[in-house]
Amino acid sequence: MQGLQFTKMHSVGNDFVVIYWDKDEPDWSSLSKKLTDRNFGIGADGLIIILPSNTADYRMRMFNPDGTEDMCANGLRCSARVFAELKDVNKALFRVETIAGIKEVEIIDRRDWIVKANLGEPSLKSEDIPVPLGFSPIVDYPLVVKDKIFNATILSTGTPHSVIFYGDLSDDVFERYSPLIENHSLFQCRTSVIWVTEECPDELKIRIWERGVGETLGCGTGACAAVVAKVLKDDKKTSYNVTSKGGTLYVEWKDKKDLHLSGKVEKVYEGII
Incomplete structure (x- = not known):
């Protein structure tokens, strides 16, 4: 062509x-x-x-x-x-x-x-993500990956994401385990992996591994997934700046219904x- x-x-x-x-x-x-x-x-x-x-x-x-x-x-x-x-x-x-x-x-x-x-609205039901777990929401699920267990919050924002809050994320852990999680047998359609590396009052900092791509500098659905996971874990506020290697996006989960992404x-x- x-x-x-x-x-x-x-x-x-x-x-x-x-x-x-x-x-x-x-x-x-x-x-x-x-x-x-x-x-x-x-x-x-x-x-x-x-x-x-x-x-x-x-x-x-x-x-x-x-x-x-x-x-x-x-x-x-x-x-x-x-x-x-x-x-x-x-x-x-x-x-x-x-x-x-x-x-x-x-x-x-x-x-x-x-x-x-x-x-x-994000999809929180296991059958909609899809993962064969039979309960929802899936918050801090103990995902066994080789020799480690990661607490993963699993959801879909139009595409499946596994959000892991992991403050001391090394390059070795990211590069070794991200592709293993993406292709884990739990995920029927694979999953993107969003590592939340820092939590501030108004900001989340993330590192991204996208299914079918690998590491990316930014991910809109992933930024939204990080905010949903944060709200499901502590329920304190529903809007955050989300910063990745490429810059910052703003995410609002209004009334815990529709997700709004801007930047x-x-x-x-x-x-x-």
Whole structure:
């Protein structure tokens, strides 16, 4: 496929190749493996496809570097900027069809490109995540991984996450155990792993291992999962700044119902491949 126009986007370093497409769909899974390769392709954490929709303003599909399709909150917010600029649309609120249902995305500030996404309610039931445990919510579940036991809070924010509060996280523990947890037999669809390394009154600091990707600088659904896990553990407040290696996002779990994620989305460059 030649002459393919794309936009390189990121939010807190979580970067994407974004393509608008209104023709018959090719094999995006195979294309994602090529385009996201950081040595032989453009390089990205994922491929975002913007498509026409019969039920929303547009449809968004996201593919991981391993070719699997997934939900992505930062990609969702990035797609709203690309769509608004491409279509020269002045409206601020968009309804977007995703693999996890229709989500609302709002452009808060066009100068700094602050975009907020309503991701809906997190899934806390074991059968919805899915994991074969039969109880919910799953808070501090003793997950046995080789020679260690990690207390994992397991949920889905459109994609499965295991949140582990682990203040003294070394590179060795992160790099050795994150892929083992991702592919643990408990998780029927694998899991992303969110390590909460520091808890402050208004901020959580995280390190991220995304399923199908590996370590990333940021993860929107993961930031939301960290806040949900924090609330389930101590129930003191429902909004936090969440800081990862790439920067800070703001998460609100309003009335313990819908999750709202906001932060900057940035255009890196446009190109043709």
